[in-house]
Amino acid sequence: MLVASVRPLYADTDQMGVVNHAVALRWFELARAEWLRRLSYTYREFEETGHMLPVYEVGIRYYKPAYYDQLLSLEAELQISSPVRVIFEYRVRDQKTGTLLLEGTTKHAVTTKHGRPKALSDELRAIMQRGLAEQQTQHAARAQTG
Amino acid sequence: MLVASVRPLYADTDQMGVVNHAVALRWFELARAEWLRRLSYTYREFEETGHMLPVYEVGIRYYKPAYYDQLLSLEAELQISSPVRVIFEYRVRDQKTGTLLLEGTTKHAVTTKHGRPKALSDELRAIMQRGLAEQQTQHAARAQTG
Amino acid sequence: MLVASVRPLYADTDQMGVVNHAVALRWFELARAEWLRRLSYTYREFEETGHMLPVYEVGIRYYKPAYYDQLLSLEAELQISSPVRVIFEYRVRDQKTGTLLLEGTTKHAVTTKHGRPKALSDELRAIMQRGLAEQQTQHAARAQTG
Amino acid sequence: MLVASVRPLYADTDQMGVVNHAVALRWFELARAEWLRRLSYTYREFEETGHMLPVYEVGIRYYKPAYYDQLLSLEAELQISSPVRVIFEYRVRDQKTGTLLLEGTTKHAVTTKHGRPKALSDELRAIMQRGLAEQQTQHAARAQTG
Numbered sequence: 001m002l003v004a005s006v007r008p009l010y011a012d013t014d015q016m017g018v019v020n021h022a023v024a025l026r027w028f029e030l031a032r033a034e035w036l037r038r039l040s041y042t043y044r045e046f047e048e049t050g051h052m053l054p055v056y057e058v059g060i061r062y063y064k065p066a067y068y069d070q071l072l073s074l075e076a077e078l079q080i081s082s083p084v085r086v087i088f089e090y091r092v093r094d095q096k097t098g099t100l101l102l103e104g105t106t107k108h109a110v111t112t113k114h115g116r117p118k119a120l121s122d123e124l125r126a127i128m129q130r131g132l133a134e135q136q137t138q139h140a141a142r143a144q145t146g
Numbered sequence: 147m148l149v150a151s152v153r154p155l156y157a158d159t160d161q162m163g164v165v166n167h168a169v170a171l172r173w174f175e176l177a178r179a180e181w182l183r184r185l186s187y188t189y190r191e192f193e194e195t196g197h198m199l200p201v202y203e204v205g206i207r208y209y210k211p212a213y214y215d216q217l218l219s220l221e222a223e224l225q226i227s228s229p230v231r232v233i234f235e236y237r238v239r240d241q242k243t244g245t246l247l248l249e250g251t252t253k254h255a256v257t258t259k260h261g262r263p264k265a266l267s268d269e270l271r272a273i274m275q276r277g278l279a280e281q282q283t284q285h286a287a288r289a290q291t292g
Numbered sequence: 293m294l295v296a297s298v299r300p301l302y303a304d305t306d307q308m309g310v311v312n313h314a315v316a317l318r319w320f321e322l323a324r325a326e327w328l329r330r331l332s333y334t335y336r337e338f339e340e341t342g343h344m345l346p347v348y349e350v351g352i353r354y355y356k357p358a359y360y361d362q363l364l365s366l367e368a369e370l371q372i373s374s375p376v377r378v379i380f381e382y383r384v385r386d387q388k389t390g391t392l393l394l395e396g397t398t399k400h401a402v403t404t405k406h407g408r409p410k411a412l413s414d415e416l417r418a419i420m421q422r423g424l425a426e427q428q429t430q431h432a433a434r435a436q437t438g
Numbered sequence: 439m440l441v442a443s444v445r446p447l448y449a450d451t452d453q454m455g456v457v458n459h460a461v462a463l464r465w466f467e468l469a470r471a472e473w474l475r476r477l478s479y480t481y482r483e484f485e486e487t488g489h490m491l492p493v494y495e496v497g498i499r500y501y502k503p504a505y506y507d508q509l510l511s512l513e514a515e516l517q518i519s520s521p522v523r524v525i526f527e528y529r530v531r532d533q534k535t536g537t538l539l540l541e542g543t544t545k546h547a548v549t550t551k552h553g554r555p556k557a558l559s560d561e562l563r564a565i566m567q568r569g570l571a572e573q574q575t576q577h578a579a580r581a582q583t584g
Binding site for chain 4: 318
Binding site for chain 3: 156157159160161162163164166168214
């Protein structure tokens with residue numbers, strides 16, 4: 001699910017002449033924030049309910065380099081949403097050609113502001129379920145037209 | 147193998163009051179540079195031989211938050227060195243208590259400056275083998291004293 | 293001249309609960325890239341002509357903190373364009389209220405890829421002059437309607 | 439006053455093949471933290487007293503590029519310490535040759551955790567005065583041996 005577009009800055013590149021691999025984690029953060037915003041919800045509001053989503057695991061696979069000022073598509077999907085954890089998957093593509101540049105996963109615990117485990121509130125669970133449902137509708141639509 | 151110490155900067159923290167998870171990739175980069183420096187070799191010299199080590203996979207697991215100005219131990223180990231790829235493992239600990247905060251892996255292709263596959267030269271292979279041998283000596287020494 | 297909008301990421305904040313002051317330099321870079329793009333030109337093309345614009349001076353004044361996910365307006369203006377240097381001014385505002393959060397200046401030398409002084413080519417000078425002219429037209433329009 | 443040494447990471451460089459200009463602000467932050475640590479005090483303790491030192495002005499002048507893995511000397515001096523503001527000056531040099539690469543200034547307000555103006559406590563004022571006194575002793579010593 002396409003959630004955002006981004007162009008790497010000069011500050012994101014390194015002397016190999018490509019975007020530094022660490023920048024992927026910025027894109028993932030942007031992608032999950034925009035995934036949530038599509039549901040008319042923001043991570044800021046999420047925090048205001050007293051929940052945090054600290055990252056406890058990250059995995060990234062890089063296929064092609066990204067370049068300065070290249071127009072990139074950020075895709076995010078909620079993979080699993082349980083009361084105590086949330087898992088997102090991401091894909092970053094060249095926007096013109098659709099070529100997959102990298103993909104990854106972030107796993108998040110659900111905690112209080114002080115880092116203690118906390119179950120997602122019913123309201124938040126409902127929002128996440130709505131996001132999952134929208135993803136499935138999109139997949140089904142794509143499968144029919146594909 | 148302890149290779150470096152580091153204290154997180156204010157700029158490394160985020161509004162959760164802890165070090166942002168993306169900073170782990172800075173520490174890993176620092177750790178593998180210092181791993182190499184222990185062998186009286188630098189990544190700069192590595193590049194001057196016409197080799198690059200672009201990252202093609204990253205994995206990180208976070209156990210405890212790291213804090214501003216906390217004295218951290220960075221550990222790095224070369225896990226695999228083949229002519230075409232190099233895999234490093236890392237652990238980040240609180241230096242005083244030894245508590246493990248996070249650990250991870252980076253996998254690197256061996257390429258030319260233009261990103262094409264290239265085998266490690268004999269000289270570089272010998273350096274990596276020397277590093278592997280030193281690690282084993284250290285492990286053996288620790289096992290005896292342990 | 294409004295050139296871009298941006299929302300700070302979590303990774304941009306620090307434990308003071310606001311956006312870290314260093315992020316201003318990312319915004320300035322984004323702003324001058326977009327200033328150039330409005331003229332149907334990109335900094336990437338700029339570099340392809342063999343010119344670089346390394347920063348030799350930076351000044352920033354901070355008036356109000358910026359917050360996570362706050363919608364910000366980035367304004368950029370070319371102040372001076374001589375054959376050997378280029379000076380940009382920036383303002384960052386809250387997009388809703390127009391409140392000025394910070395402003396700054398970056399001064400750039402014009403050099404070759406190897407950092408040696410080089411005069412702007414006639415083509416690039418013409419592009420910069422076109423940008424200056426558009427700014428003045430905008431100022432004049434705003435003065436009339438103001 | 440030399441307060442720290444640092445080697446730029448790959449992640450600090452950009453595709454110009456040099457350290458990105460924004461990294462100077464990381465070095466300045468590191469330098470003022472180490473300036474304070476020399477007085478057996480830390481910025482963390484500083485915050486624990488309920489004071490913050492948000493940056494309200496930054497100025498940087500760049501003379502020479504810094505490179506990946508170059509050993510750099512960070513110098514910091516407290517220039518002014520009043521009850522309501524603190525000004526630091528910095529110099530970054532190549533450690534081997536002493537060549538000045540860049541210099542800058544950061545100006546800090548003294549505030550509460552909520553960003554409201556607050557005067558430095560007597561204890562903190564005494565620490566800053568001790569730092570100023572040590573700087574003058576060093577300057578005098580250097581003048582005699584110079």
